[in-house]
Amino acid sequence: MGIPGMSNQNNGQQWLGITEPISLAGPTEEDVNKTHELEKYLQGVGLYESQQEAVGREEVLGRLDQIVKIWVKTISRAKGFNEQLVHEANAKIFTFGSYRLGVHGPGADIDTLCVGPRHATREEDFFGELQKMLSEMDEVTELHPVPDAHVPVMKFKFNGVSVDLLYARLALWVIPEDLDVSQESILQNVDEQTVLSLNGCRVTDQVLRLVPNIQSFRTTLRFMRFWAKRRGVYSNVAGFLGGINLALLVGRICQLYPNALPNMLVSRFFRVYTQWRWPNPVMLCAIEEGSLGLSVWDPRRNPKDRYHLMPIITPAYPCMNSTYNVTTSTLRIMSEEFKRGSEICEAMEASKDDWDTLFEPYPxxxxxxxxxxxxxxxxxxxxxxxxxxxxxxxxxxxxxxxxxxxxxxxxxxxxxxxxxxxxxxxxxxxxxxxxxxxxxxxxxxxxxxxxxxxxxxxxxxxxxxxxxxxxxxxxxxxxxxxxxNFIFPGGVRPSFSSKVTGENKKSLKSRVSGQSQAEKSQGGKAAVLGADDERKRKRLENNNNLRVSKSFVSSSPPNKEVHEDVTPISATSSCSMKLDDSEVNSMGAQKSETPCLKSVDKVPSGDSETNGSAMGNQQVTAPDISNNKEEERLAIEQIMSGPYDAHQALAEEPDEVEEDLGYKNQVEDNGGSVKNNSDxxxxxxxxxxxxxxxxxxxxxxxxxxxxxxxxxxxxxxxxxxxxxxxxxxxxxxxxxxxxxxxxxxxxxxxx
Known part of the structure; x- marks a missing residue:
């Protein structure tokens, strides 16, 4: 059958993904140097664990595997199995998530899965006997079982290492030691919780199979995870991006640029997803229907799937949307962050910016x-x-x-x-x-x-x-x-200045300079920027802030300049604020001058002059179908013209779709529930x-x-x-x- 997701070009060459790559160009010497700088930066900010901690994690996993093997033999004997069956009884520990992907950092928890036989139940045995065994061990602390979660989990610390342990009960009497959880047959005759629990391992393993260069993928993903946390867009439960979402997004970029190093992959990540027209889905491979009749993501047949605003589809059967939590507001915020990243990467390629600007925390x-x-x-x-x-x-x-x-x-x-x-x-x-x-x-x-x-x-x-x-x-x-005050570090409120930050000065200066040149070419009355004309420079900056911020209210919140109220607050003015243009101006300026999005499924397709980088012109070491930014933009457009191109997310999510997927014991909302409340x-x-x-x-x-x-x-x-x-x-x-x-x-x- 070959490798899932492997396709053939017309000339017989093979590539990973549902479309051919955008660029086959290899790295230049500059790419190699900048990738080394990137790796040093990640090491400098402490994203890699020490060798001692790595060994400690391996010891915890080995010890945990021994515990579940003892556990399954204990319950087998308690259920009256003969000694032969007790001897053959087995359970195995698998890892998934950031640890399995190889992008975990110091102190990160380990996502683990216990696979047990059909006679080892979840309720009585896993959350009963195994929980009791763990609670009696000195190495285990902070044990917290969550059996009512949509994906039941047992959380605890083992020798100080945080562990999230799931359970999958297979329809097998004996679990083989060489069990391959990626096989579709493993899903036969199992309950929904087992399918969901297995999904983490199956997706993680499939992602690693579908990227052309695992090391480049890992470095790029580690980079993007750090960026998302710094910019406040890392949280699946809040409607942003979680670890698996970022892994799938990065994996697709690796497929589109299979010979690129992390430095270029980071730049292309922002460029591609700035131009992406959501809700066109991101997929690493074609969606397989499978033979077990499990529901897969398909907005043409499943009404609930039509309300997904930012579909990022998991590559393992049954293929699901991993970003069902995204809302109109969070999509708007993420789209603006993608655009900001693209602009900064373009400035970095011109040696006008650095990594610190890209990682500046979101205020x-x-x-x-x-x-x-x-x-x-x-x-x-x-x-x-x-x-x-x-x-x-x-x-x-x-x-x-x-x-x-x-x-x-x-x-x-x-x-x-x-x-x-x-x-x-x-x-x-x-x-x-x-x-x-x-x-x-x-x-x-x-x-x-x-x-x-x-x-x-x-x-x-x-x-x-x-x-x-x-x-x-x-x-x-x-x-x-x-x-x-308690939300601020040390409980001390920082003094918010009305002046622009270092990043804002750079961005504003470049934007104002560009505006000045454009107005000059059109015969405008732009002022000349210079050190001797400070008043005019400030006026231009302020005018630019006004103009940009007006287009910003319906996109993402300001991530640059922040103006605090500088006038004293009188007794009659402290509550008279209006959410009008004056407030928006005080909230800060934004790099983007793109008109606001009228609907979330019309993310700007990008401008070849502003969303690209100079990288393409330097890549001459391999044939490249993208010789300039315009051709690359057209290639991205072509990628999105797939079977779901006509999919348009519906404007509102009905009440019946508002079910919370984090917990099983939930209450359905109906719009009139509050009206019956006497209070x-x-x-x-x-x-x-x-x-x-x-x-x-x-x-x-x-x-x-x-x-x-x-x-x-x-x-x-x-x-x-x-x-x-x-x-x-x-x-x-x-x-x-x-x-x-x-x-x-x-x-x-x-x-």
Missing amino acids: FFEAYKNYLQIDITAQNPDDLRQWKGWVESRLRQLTLKIERYTYGMLQCHPYPGEFSDKSRSFHHCYFMGLQRKQGVPVNEGEQFDIRLTVDEFKHSVNAYTLWKPGMDIHVSHVKRRNIP SSNSKFAVVEELVIPKETVCSTHSFSNGGLEELEPAELTAPLLCGIPAPVPQRKPLIRLNFTSLGKAVDKSS
Whole structure:
């Protein structure tokens, strides 16, 4: 049958992937040197584990394999098997994820899979006898079984090494020591949890088979994982990219440039995915129907698949979309980050930038003026661990609900991680940045009413079937200046300067210079930039910021310059902020001058003058079908004209598709669940900035730094925005300084 994913060109040459490569060019001497620099950079930032730690991991895996072999013999004897069958009874440990791919870093956990025979059950034996054995071992600490997860897992530390252990119960009486989990027959007569548990190993092994150069793949993937974490787009549960998603994206780039070194692969990663037209899927091989009748990803037949915005398809049967969590907002953010990376790589190829700029951390808490803060608490560590996992799996629903019920006019940016206030027991909190979509008309006194949305989300979360007393959740609206101090390193709030950072100075200077040249060529009145004309230079920078930021509101949050309010906040102005152009300007500038996306399935196809690099002209060591950027752009367009080219993601995800895939014990949302809540119609609320949310949610302990006082407008109920048309707003009244405890009940005008 040959290697899966291997195809033939017309001239008889073979290549990996569903299309022929974009470029067969080999590395130049400059590529070799820059790749060495890249590897040194990764070593310098501590992405490689020490030899001692590597040996320690191998010892843990060996010890774990011995334990499961003892375990399966113990339960076989307990079930009355004769000594011959007990002697033959076997179980095996497999690895997958970052460890199996060879891109794990110091302190990373090991994703492992225990494969056992048909008589070793998951509920009684794996989460029973094996869990008991582990709990009695001194080497095992922090044991946390999660049997109710969509993919049941047992988490623990073994000699200080974090381990995530899954279980696959095969339809075999004896597990052979040379078992090959990549064979399709292994999926026969097994339950859904086993299929999902096996999927990690099967996908990981298939990825390694489908890349032309494993070492180049590993270095590039290690690079991209570090980049994604620094830029805040590494979190599958939050709707961004997880480890397997990045592995598939990098693997496809390796197929398209099979002879390239990591330096070029990084540049092409950003260039290709800047031009990619989502929801065209990324696939390492053709989707196989298989012989077992398992459902595979196909938007032409499966209605749920039509709502996927950024399909990245796993290469092992049954092929699935690994990025079902991506939302409109997170896709917008990632697309902007791809474009930013492409521009920086182009500047680096011209020796005008460096790796530090590409890896500059995303300034999330400087990027917005408005945030949602979600606080959760519990009574003990175990309850908090369970509550945390459940809430994290539902946070995506809050983003979806806000986008849906404001018709995309209020955009969310979830922060991929949590914080803890050490002064509070058993506490975690999460943040979401909020901003108005570009082009939404701003009317006097207009507000976004998201009270019912927040109530509906809380109602869904509180319906957790394993809920226990003490498990609580609060949703608060906070402004940038009132972000709690405990989220900052050392608990010290940094002084946000209104001046541009080093990266911004570079990018602004290049953009302004380019603008000046363009205006000169068109007979414009651009000012000449020079050291002696500082006033004009600043004016040009400011004008450029204004122009760029207007096109930025509906793409990603600003990742460059951040302006903090520099004027004193008066008693009458602290709550009068509007999500208009002036706010956007204060939120920062963005490199991109591309008009905002009108729909997520129309990612810009790129410009041959701005999305490429000078690399193609230097590659002369091998035949190259891409002699310039325009030909490369056309090649990328051709790649996307496959069997799913006509697939267009639907604008909204229906309630029946909103099922959380992180937990089995979940409650289906229906849009009217909150309306039946007797507390939702008469709950106290506050109007803060433009957001109207329940008063109870605003009164979080750490929402404000002014002792619970905030400039509030009188309690007026604003109807939700429908079809993009703002609801009538009563005449604006003077701002009143109120204490939260004095707020009256809201008047339900719908009754």
